Amino acid sequence: MLIDTHAHLDFPEFSGDLASTLSRARENGVVNIISIGIDIQSSRRAAELAALHPEIYATVGVHPHGARELDGLLLSDLEGLAARERVVAVGEIGLDYYRDRQPRAVQRKCLEQQLELACAAGMPAVFHIRDAFDDFFKVVEGFLSSLKVGVLHCFSGDWGVAKVCLDMGFYLSIPGTVTYPKATAQQEVARLAPMDRILLETDCPYLAPMPYRGKVNEPAYILYTARKIAELRGCSLEEIGERTTANVCAVFGIAPENRWKNVSQ
Ligand SMILES: [Zn+2]
Ligand SMILES: [Zn+2]
Secondary structure (H helix, E strand, O other): OEEEEEEOOOOHHHOOOHHHHHHHHHHOOEEEEEEEOOOHHHHHHHHHHHHHOOOEEEEEOOOHHHHHHOOHHHHHHHHHHHOOOOEEEEEEEEEEOOOOOOOHHHHHHHHHHHHHHHHHHOOOEEEEEEOOHHHHHHHHHOOOOOOOOEEEOOOOOOHHHHHHHHHOOOEEEEOHHHHOOOOHHHHHHHHHOOHHHEEEOOOEOOOOOOOOOOOOOOHHHHHHHHHHHHHHHOOOHHHHHHHHHHHHHHHHOEOOOOOOOEOOO
């Protein structure tokens, strides 16, 4: 039993034959997929996909690459979407100083405003942070007492940064890049992080794990990521599946005994 906590199912790569993508995921033991919004359109589509498919849940948010778009009107649209059934978090939100597509001050403001939304809605936040952990910690510190919980998606920091995130109560989501031979820092994090704070994700259509590196990624391939983490930690694939699924339930309120319903609604 595996859950892909970060997929972009509304992207054009999946528009042709989503049914086959979902059935391949099911064949590989993927019981739920969380489709992530990056702007208002994709957030709306993610919420619609979640309403249509029992295995899909959604998040809504504006990615740091689109930070400039966020104004009062868009924020209230997001708030409306966040209240829909089967929308389980605000995200992906954050800071990306690696691509640096928007002024950093604008990115920080966009993050703050959406953190306020997550806190007000009592929802978890899904963070996208690249080369920006120092500023992220400064921004998020003010929200720690009111934020329900947070997930560092596609966690890219080393073990030192991971420890700070864990101390703040956050979960670390491990993508398929952990299977790449040179990903030693990410492998160290996947090996050392407490079992009750790890999530799995594909970030599909990006970042396909070995042996599909360079190809279009999809939720079914999360099996390879789970296998790699089991190997790194010296435990069984079943244990990785059980524990990470329980973690998803703890973070997003998706009930393990009745996974088609969101108990937090
Ligand atoms: Zn991201
Ligand atoms: Zn993403």
